[in-house]
Amino acid sequence: MNSATQSPTRPQPEAVTALTARLRSEYGDRALTTHAIREQHSHGEGLADAAMPDIVVFPHTNEEVASIMRICHAARIPVIAFGVGTSLEGHVAALYGGVCLDLSQMNRVLEVNDADLDCRVQAGVTREQLNTELKGTGLFFPIDPGANATIGGMTSTRASGTNAVRYGTMRENVMGLTVVTADGRIMRTGNRARKSSAGYDLTRLLVGSEGTLGIITEIQLRLYGIPESISAAVCQFPDLKSAVDSVIVAMQLGIPVARIELLDDVQMDACIRYSQLTEFAAKPTLCFEFHGTEAGVREQAQMIESIATDHGGSAFQWATKPEERSRLWKARHNAYYAALALAPGKQGFATDACVPISRLTDCVLETQADVATTGLVAPIVGHVGDGNFHLVILFDPANLDERSKAEALAARVALRAIAMGGTCTGEHGIGVHKLDALRAEHGDAIALMQAIKRALDPLNLLNPGKTVPPV
C-alpha cells in the first residue's frame, strides 16, 4: 500500500469494481461510469492531459461526501474533488483512477449576513451565481479569475484574478471552511469572527491545497459593499516598457486601483479581432477600473492619468456606463479564447508567473524577447498591479517539436520569475504541471509540505500525484 507522497499506484481492479457497484447502488443516477462522463471529468482547461476516473459521483450533502470518503478510505481508492473543470494545471486529472467527486450539485448559497459582510456557500456555487444571488443586498464578492469557476475550486487553487490588487486573493477572503477529512469526518475550520489566534490556521492551509488535504464542501466568504462609483478607462502605450513602468509607479504611490490589466500588442490585436474592439489600436494597453466614492474615483483616475501621460500613454478612453464596462471586461476575460483564435487548430498552454512589482518590467521584457527567439506566438496578459502576468503559448499538439518548445518556454518563464524573487505561479496553482518548478522554488520547505500531507492524508488518497512532489 502506498503512503502519502510516495509515488501512488492504481488500486486493484477488483476493489474498483466492488466500489463502483456499491456507489451505483447507493447513489443511482448520481453515480455514473459512462465513458462520456468519465472523459468529461478527466481534465480541466489548459493542456489536455487527460486521465479518467473510474466513476463520477454527484453528492448533495456534507454527509454524503463524508460517507463516500469513508467507503473510499476503507477500500484505499483515490478521490478527486471536481468543480466545473476550469483549472489550468491538470489539477483534476485522475492520474491513478478512483472516484471523481463532482460537487457542482452542491450549489446553494446557505446564508448571507449583510451586517457582518459575509456569506456561507456550498462548494459548487459558481462565482457568477453568487453575485447574481447577492443582487439586492448591495454587496458583492469581488474575486474574479475570469472563468466562471466554482467557489470550491477557487478556494482549492487559491485563485486571484483581476481584482486582487484591491481586494486580495482567496487567501484573504476565505474566513472558514467545512471540510471532509481523508478518513471521512466532517470538520469546520475558522469561524465568523474577523480574527482568531486560536490554533493553527487550518483554513489558510486548506486554501490552495488543491484537494490534497481534504474535500472542501462549504466556504465562509467575505463580501464587500458595491462601491458608490465605478469607472473604467483604457490607455494605450507606444511600447511595453512604458506601460509596465506606469503600473510600477502607480503601485508605489499606493493608489488603490481596483484593477490594472496589461495586454501586449499581440494580445490586443487578438482581442480587437475577437471582441470587435475596433476603437483601439494593436498596441500595448492598460485597462484600469476605479472603485470608491465619486470624488475618490475622480481623484484616483486623475493621478493615474498623469502617471500614464508622463510615460507616453494616450489620453484615457472612458467606460463609465455599466454596459460599456462589461463589454470591456468581457473582452479581457475572453483574452484566452481570443488568443486561441489567432491560430485555429492550435492549443493554448497558459502559464502564469508573478514577481515583486519592482522587477515586473525586467521580467515581462525578457519574457517577450524570449518568446521572439522561439518563433512561437505567445501573447502576454496580466494582472500587473500584483506583479502577475500570463503567457498563452500557442502550439500544434500534433507537432512534438513545437510542444517541447512550448514546454521549455514555460519552464524558462517559471525559473526567470523565481530568480527575480518571484514565484512560478501567481494564481493557477501547481497541479501536475508545476511540480518541478515548485521544487526549484521551495527547496527545504518541500519536506515540511510532504510531512503535512502525510499527517492529514496518511494513505495518499486525496488527489494523489498533485501539488506536492513525491519523496
Next chain:
Amino acid sequence: MLDPAFTSSLAQVLAPASLLTDAEDTRPYECDGLTLFRQQPAAVLLPDNEAQVVAILRLCHAAHVPVVARGAGTSLSGGALPAADGVVLSLAKLRRIVAIDPLARTAIVEPGVRNLAISEAAAPYGLFYAPDPSSQIACSIGGNVAENAGGVHCLKYGLTVHNVRKVRAVTIEGDVVEFGSDALDSPGYDLLALINGSEGLLAVITQITVKLLAKPQYAQVALAAFDDLERAGAAVGAVIGAGIIPGGLEMMDQQATRAVEAFVHANYPLDAAAVLLIESDGTPVEVAAEMAEITHVLTASGATEIRVSQDETQRLLYWSGRKAAFPAVGRISPDYYCIDGTIPRAALPRVLRQIEDWSREFGLPCANVFHAGDGNLHPLILFDANKPGDKERTVEFGDRILQLCIDVGGTITGEHGVGIEKIGGMCAQFPPVVLERFLGIKRAFDAESLLNPGKGVPTLARCAEFGRMHVHHGELRHPELPRF
C-alpha cells in the same frame, strides 16, 4: 538541571555572557506579560545570529531539551513561559533592520526588532508598518508573527498574517527554511499562514519580510456618544454594513471613559453609556466623503452627540484616551483581568448586554475597551486579589464570557493567543477531529514536541481531563475518550 555535557556544548556555541544559568540571571525570564504563571528555566540563551540559533537547536534536538523562543516577553497568554528543564531561546539580540526597499515597499528585519521601530525606520520614505498592537513600543516583530498580533488598524489593514510576505525560520532539527515569497503568492501549501500565530511551536523565526504601506495623507476621527450600550453595538454593525471599512473602529463603555478621562482629560462625554471612535484615512477628498457617510450612519443609529476632529492635535487627543485605557483602568482598581474573545459583529449588542448582566450578578465591575469593528472584545474585569473569593469569581466570569463567544460563533482569542492561559479553552472550542489535525501538523514539524511544549494545542488526553471538570450545558466533552 541541564546535563553538564549539554551545557558545555552550548558554551562552545555561545559567549559566556550569552549563556545564563545562574538563578539570579534567569529570574527575569520566569514569566511574560501573564504574570499569573511563573517557571524558571534551566538556562537562557542569547544568540547573536542565525548560525548560533541553528547550532543551539541542533544541540537541543540531539539532547531532547525543550526550547521556548522569546521576543520582548510582552505576551498576554504565557506564550513565553519557560519549560522546566528547558532553555529559553531569546531572540532579543537579533535586532537588525536588514533592509528597507521603498520601491517594493518591504522591510527585511530580524525578529528582535521592536514593532514601532519598523515604522520609525520606514517613516523617511513615507511608509509605515500597519499592525499596531497596544504594546508596539516594546513588543518584537518575531513575537508579533508568532502570535499573529492585531491592533487598532487591523480592521482596515489586516492582521500580522496579512502584512508579512516572507519568514525565514529554523526547524527543531536545525534546518533553515523560508516560507512565503517576495511576490504576491507562494505556491504549494501556505506554510507562511501556518507559521503566523503558531506561538513558537513549529519553528524559530530568524528573519521576517514585512509589507510597508504608504502613509495616508490625511486622517480624521469621529467621536460618537450613545446613551445605550446595545445601540452603540448596533451602530458598529451599521457602519460596516453600509460598506464602510474605517481605519479604526473602537468602543469604550462608561466604566472605561470615566477611568480614562480622569487620567488623560480628553474631554469625553462622561454621561454617555458608550463612546465609539471611528477613524477615516486617505486623501482629503476621500476622507471628507467617508466622514460624511459615517456621521450619517451614526446619526441614523441614534448617536446623541458626534464630534469630528478638526486638526491633528484634536485627533490625537481623542485617541489618547483609547490608547491609555489599560493603565487608566489599572489606576481605579487594585487588579484587572483582560479577556480577549472575538465574535461576529452582529452579536455585539447581545453579548455586551449579557456581560453587563453578569457584571451585576458577580458584583464585579467590568470596563469594555475594544476593537469593535473586528468584534474583538477586551472586557477588563476589575477585582481585588486580596479580597477572598474575588479571584475565583473573576475567573468564572471570564470563562462565561469566552464560552459565550464560542456559542455565538466566535473564538476564545482574537489576538492574544492561546499560550498556557487558554489551553483548556481550546478543548471547549475545537472538537477532536480538528485537534487531531493540529497535533498532526505539530508532529510534522516537531515530532518530539520540544518547541514550546504544553502551549497552544492541547493533547487529547489533556482535553479529556479538562472535560471531566468542565461539563458544558450538561454535555460531557469528548465522551469517546477514556477518563483519567
